[in-house]
Amino acid sequence: MSRHTVTARTYVTLNGPSLANAGWGLEFHTSGAGAGSMRVMDVYSQGPGSSWTLLGGISFYPDYSGVATLGGGELIGRSYALATIPRGTSLSQLAVSDRITLGQGNFLIEGSARGDFWNGARGSNDEIYGLGGNDTLLGGRGDDSLSGGSGNDSLVGGVGADLLIGDIGRDTLVGGAGNDRYIVDRQDAVIEAAGQGRDHVHADFDYALAANVEDLTLIGNFGYSGSGNGLANGIYGNSGTNLLRGNDGNDSLYGGAGNDTLIGGDGNDLLQGDAGNDLLRGSDGIDTAAYAGNVSVRVDLSNKDWQDTGQGTDMLAGVENLVSGAGRDTLIGDDGANILDGGAGNDSLTGGSGDDRLIGGQGADTMVGGAGNDIYWVEHIGDLVVEQAGSSIDRINASISIDLSRAGSVYANVENVVLTGSSAISVQGSVSNNALIGNAAANVISGRAGNDNLTGGAGADTFVFGQGFDQDRILDFKDEVDQIRLQGFADVTNMTQARAHASQVGANVLFDFGDGDLLTIHNTRIGAVLDDLIFA
Numbered sequence: 001m002s003r004h005t006v007t008a009r010t011y012v013t014l015n016g017p018s019l020a021n022a023g024w025g026l027e028f029h030t031s032g033a034g035a036g037s038m039r040v041m042d043v044y045s046q047g048p049g050s051s052w053t054l055l056g057g058i059s060f061y062p063d064y065s066g067v068a069t070l071g072g073g074e075l076i077g078r079s080y081a082l083a084t085i086p087r088g089t090s091l092s093q094l095a096v097s098d099r100i101t102l103g104q105g106n107f108l109i110e111g112s113a114r115g116d117f118w119n120g121a122r123g124s125n126d127e128i129y130g131l132g133g134n135d136t137l138l139g140g141r142g143d144d145s146l147s148g149g150s151g152n153d154s155l156v157g158g159v160g161a162d163l164l165i166g167d168i169g170r171d172t173l174v175g176g177a178g179n180d181r182y183i184v185d186r187q188d189a190v191i192e193a194a195g196q197g198r199d200h201v202h203a204d205f206d207y208a209l210a211a212n213v214e215d216l217t218l219i220g221n222f223g224y225s226g227s228g229n230g231l232a233n234g235i236y237g238n239s240g241t242n243l244l245r246g247n248d249g250n251d252s253l254y255g256g257a258g259n260d261t262l263i264g265g266d267g268n269d270l271l272q273g274d275a276g277n278d279l280l281r282g283s284d285g286i287d288t289a290a291y292a293g294n295v296s297v298r299v300d301l302s303n304k305d306w307q308d309t310g311q312g313t314d315m316l317a318g319v320e321n322l323v324s325g326a327g328r329d330t331l332i333g334d335d336g337a338n339i340l341d342g343g344a345g346n347d348s349l350t351g352g353s354g355d356d357r358l359i360g361g362q363g364a365d366t367m368v369g370g371a372g373n374d375i376y377w378v379e380h381i382g383d384l385v386v387e388q389a390g391s392s393i394d395r396i397n398a399s400i401s402i403d404l405s406r407a408g409s410v411y412a413n414v415e416n417v418v419l420t421g422s423s424a425i426s427v428q429g430s431v432s433n434n435a436l437i438g439n440a441a442a443n444v445i446s447g448r449a450g451n452d453n454l455t456g457g458a459g460a461d462t463f464v465f466g467q468g469f470d471q472d473r474i475l476d477f478k479d480e481v482d483q484i485r486l487q488g489f490a491d492v493t494n495m496t497q498a499r500a501h502a503s504q505v506g507a508n509v510l511f512d513f514g515d516g517d518l519l520t521i522h523n524t525r526i527g528a529v530l531d532d533l534i535f536a
Helices: 495-499 526-530
Strands: 002-005 012-015 020-028 037-040 051-054 058-062 067-072 083-086 090-095 099-102 107-110 117-119 127-129 136-138 145-147 154-156 163-165 172-174 181-184 189-191 200-203 215-218 225-227 234-236 243-245 252-254 261-263 270-272 279-281 288-291 298-300 313-317 321-324 330-332 339-341 348-350 357-359 366-368 375-378 384-386 395-398 416-419 426-428 435-437 444-446 453-455 462-466 471-474 483-487 502-505 508-512 518-521 533-535
Touching: 145 154, 225 234, 330 339, 495 526, 495 533, 502 526
Parallel strands: 099 117, 107 127, 117 136, 127 145, 136 154, 145 163, 154 172, 163 181, 172 189, 181 200, 200 215, 215 234, 225 243, 234 252, 243 261, 252 270, 261 279, 270 288, 279 313, 288 321, 298 330, 321 339, 330 348, 339 357, 348 366, 357 375, 366 384, 375 395, 395 416, 416 435, 426 444, 435 453, 444 462, 453 471, 462 483, 471 518, 483 533
Antiparallel strands: 002 067, 012 099, 020 090, 020 107, 037 083, 051 058, 051 090, 058 067, 502 508, 508 518
């Protein structure tokens, strides 16, 4: 027999008449005062016949002075009892009352076949099982798991990321603040307030999300329908044939393995049919059809009939954009303004006649913009951009160094470049009139021939101007940060010679090197620029 003295206090309060043969239990499964143990203190019961015992033949005995003794046997009486209970031990009371409040700690609680009222501890992660009867389970603070069992139950999660399971009966489930999950049956009501986390319902029947609940997953194998509300919903189908509706909001719909129908509704929606023969209908808004995974797909937005995509035979209606996964994908736009995102893999993207956005992603991609003012995202040295001459004003957004005059006409007929990311990379123009913009790092920017606009961005940039570069403008020169490299001028090899070609024109500095080569630096003074010249 051993004695344990504890000083902190946790309360288990029992009020009301006793009920013979109705049991409840607590399993203490986290550490308390000592390693591998949980403290139970000030256990006070009212009512004749109350009996507390530790299962496995271990009981605790109070001496009314704040000290309890652990040993074999059973405790009968109405008293204060203090004990340190080994981890994994269960405590059972064989005569239960109507209302029980738990103090701080992590608890696993099983109610009786009678209706119970359980109030979880503040700050604890409680697991409470109501079993039979019309139960009221309150989780309090912490990440709680509440299961009503049979009966018409009321489950309130409180603050924390809670799991609420109604089970059989007409249950009311209130998650409270935190990202809560609900497992519901047909008669359950889910109640959530606005702005109290991102909440998720799991249902194995047709289900429409209640107000202020964001996500829905259809479980089981049968075909069900699921619909959203006015929020940005995530709705996930199962392996059956599902009908998913986003309704209002910018929704994401995922069909699963069956032959599904996905209807986005109002808002800018993401529709991912997955396996099976799916109908993807965007409705209002700018909508995207997504094809995930490693399977190579071919999807054509100009095809308004059923088409073999490689992930099933799908029909796309009212869809503007396409996103694919890690395969060798072919994405084709229509006459509208499309976004085509190839993801990983060596992809082929063809935009059509609209103002398109072509995102190669990882891999060596071929991007064909067609007519319209197109934007290309170039992230791989193997990317190829194909543009028609003179058809539009096109742009490359690049996370790698770009030379618009690169051999092989890799970026031919593209006018503008914006450097992205945070790497110190460079950009060089072509014979066209280019707009070249750096990123936040230290970039080297050279317009070459043509009348170019050069913008360095936040970093310490180097602008290059040379013979035959025509008329360029530097729009954001930073004194004592940026540099200007002058090259190819036989009579300009030092600051004094450069000064002879400079003049102040209003707020700008103009260098006239003859033969039509003019460099204008905006919003600066001659003296400031001369100190930042370098010569090559």
